[in-house]
Amino acid sequence: MGRVSDAKEKLMKAVTELIWTGSYGSTTIDQICERAGVKKGSFYYFFDSKAALAEEAIESAWEEFRPKLDRVFSPSLPPLERIHRFCEFEYEEQLGLQREFGHVLGCPLCTLGTEVSTQEAGLRQKVEDIMDQSRKYLETTIRDAHAEGVIRAPDAAAKARTIYAFSEGLMTQARIRNDAEVLREMERGILDLLGAKSVEAVAA
Numbered sequence: 001m002g003r004v005s006d007a008k009e010k011l012m013k014a015v016t017e018l019i020w021t022g023s024y025g026s027t028t029i030d031q032i033c034e035r036a037g038v039k040k041g042s043f044y045y046f047f048d049s050k051a052a053l054a055e056e057a058i059e060s061a062w063e064e065f066r067p068k069l070d071r072v073f074s075p076s077l078p079p080l081e082r083i084h085r086f087c088e089f090e091y092e093e094q095l096g097l098q099r100e101f102g103h104v105l106g107c108p109l110c111t112l113g114t115e116v117s118t119q120e121a122g123l124r125q126k127v128e129d130i131m132d133q134s135r136k137y138l139e140t141t142i143r144d145a146h147a148e149g150v151i152r153a154p155d156a157a158a159k160a161r162t163i164y165a166f167s168e169g170l171m172t173q174a175r176i177r178n179d180a181e182v183l184r185e186m187e188r189g190i191l192d193l194l195g196a197k198s199v200e201a202v203a204a
Contacts, residue, residue, distance in 0.1 A: 007036070007038045007042050007046070008046045009060075010036035010037060010038055011036045011038055011042075011043060011046065011053060011057075012053065012056060012057035012060050012061075013036070013057075014032050014033075014035040014036035014038075015027065015032050015050070015053050015057045016057045016058065016061050017035070017101075018032060018035060019054065019108070019111075019112055020105050020108045020112075021101050021103070021105065023111075023115060024050075024054065024115050024116055024120075024123075025115060027050070028050075029043060029050055032050070032053070051116075051120045051122060054123055055122060055123050055126045058108070058112070058126060058127065058130065059130070061108070062130045062133070062134075066133075068089070069134070069137050072085045072086050072089050072137075073085075073086065073137040073140070073141060075140075075144070078148075078150075079141045079142070079144045079148065079150060080145065080191075080196060080197075083141060083187065083191070086137075086138075087183070087186045087187035087190065090167070090171070090183055090186060091180060091183045091184065091186070094106070094171075094174060094180040098180055103175075103178055104174045104175050104177075104178050104179060104180050105175060106171040106174055106175030107171040107172070109127050109130055109131050109134070110131075110168045111175070112127055113127040113128070113131070131164075134164075135160050135161065135164045136160075138160040138163055138164055139156050139157055139159075139160035140156075142156040142159050142160055142163075142194070143156035145194070145196070150196060151194045151195055151196045152195065153194065159194070162193060163190050163193055163194070166186075166189055166190065166193060167186055170185060170186050171183070
């Protein structure tokens with residue numbers, strides 16, 4: 001068994017990978033413990049259930065992921081440059097996952113949320129809360145672009161919901177097809193939804 005100090009972290013990492021590469025329903029506590037190298041007794045020392053572990057694991061994963069989005073969506077960058085970097089970031093992330101796991105994995109929140117939405121209320125709410133936080137990056141970017149006159153989007157929140165849904169749809173298609181190249185459509189699609197020109201066209 002891993003030391004008490006790192007057993008919890010190993011369990012959270014294990015469940016995140018198992019759910020993302022497989023599914024929540026097919027992942028068992030025995031599989032989680034085996035992957036983490038932790039005995040079952042230690043699992044129940046930290047968590048009451050698989051759902052409780054998953055909730056804490058995705059919150060921890062989000063806290064690790066958030067600084068990456070902070071850099072991608074830095075307010076020091078022009079709004080459309082942030083959009084460009086976001087699309088490139090998503091593409092490169094999925095390529096990296098494909099190299100590591102042998103498959104394009106898509107968005108873990110969308111994958112998990114669609115599976116548990118009618119079964120695990122607490123877990124569903126956690127996924128929704130994190131997705132709301134993630135979408136705020138787009139909302140702020142759209143609001144800034146509107147303020148600068150680059151686009152017309154007086155309701156930034158509504159536009160962000162539309163674009164977020166579009167990007168999540170592409171991520172799901174990339175997972176289904178196991179083809180990260182699907183994500184190359186993301187930037188053009190987002191710019192079309194915003195009624196905006198490309199970053200290069202704006203710079204020119």
